[in-house]
Amino acid sequence: MLDTRDESIGLFTSNTVKNIIRFLSANIKNFDITPEQWTVLKRLSENDGINQKELAIKAEKDQPTVTRILDILERKELILKKKNKDDRRSFILFITDKGIALKEELSPIIEEIWEAKILTGISEEDLKVYRSVLIKMNENIERS
Amino acid sequence: MLDTRDESIGLFTSNTVKNIIRFLSANIKNFDITPEQWTVLKRLSENDGINQKELAIKAEKDQPTVTRILDILERKELILKKKNKDDRRSFILFITDKGIALKEELSPIIEEIWEAKILTGISEEDLKVYRSVLIKMNENIERS
DNA sequence: ACTAATTAATTGTTATACTAATAATATACA
């Protein structure tokens, strides 16, 4: 099933991603945040004060998705939106103290899950090849 | 950003999967079927006459998801559900002639997209390593 | 045979993603 150069590669990759997300979700369940919300929060923490458009690009999500995730993060008081006086169409986004606290608590835990659980027993060389295949697939798609 | 053994590997994988799905969706848009529906239809075509529970396992999706995808495929008259006389809780699923026709038309097109576009320029050896990394991640998750 | 436990499928809720459409504002250019 996995020995041809065909869509089974895609299905297998896609199913693995689902497994990873499910696994991560289960492991951070007590923190009341999903992996997608985590990604957005983390990107914002690295770029405090940007607008939604810029955050969408950093998080590699489209704008409607970011709008909705931000709604959730705002409800949880992890971020806040301030009106941009220079451009009244847009908001400037900030991570709150609560958001920073969560980020600092959760960051090492997630790193540990990756390092000690998901990537255990995979060599640096294989990971390098793995990455190069992903890069190549992305390039191929972009060129098409 | 991609040089540490951490969650960036997961984000990169996940974003690549999204790019592949988006690319495939765009390429098969005229056929009025999504990649997920395609997966279910294909699995059914390989196992005609099974029930939803079994199909969910083959397609690596949970039962509610399969129920909903089958609803769509049934609306499009690509599959049909017959009552199982031996077990009145379950249905037996069949691909229709229209479903078979679509499958035979689309199968080579999707194979070609993979072979000629997405996987172009990736060596068999690298693909083997790539697969082995996915397998290892899946094993690691299952053991945790 | 009867009750309890299990199973197949469905439904409900929430989250994510994509597309398209819209509102409000900003910019470009004639």
Next chain:
DNA sequence: TGTATATTATTAGTATAACAATTAATTAGT
């Protein structure tokens, strides 16, 4: 200046997915 175009964010609609709860039917245990 005034109009057309572009941009930021939101909303609506559809699809996918996870999880919990429910319904109907079957199987197990006594």
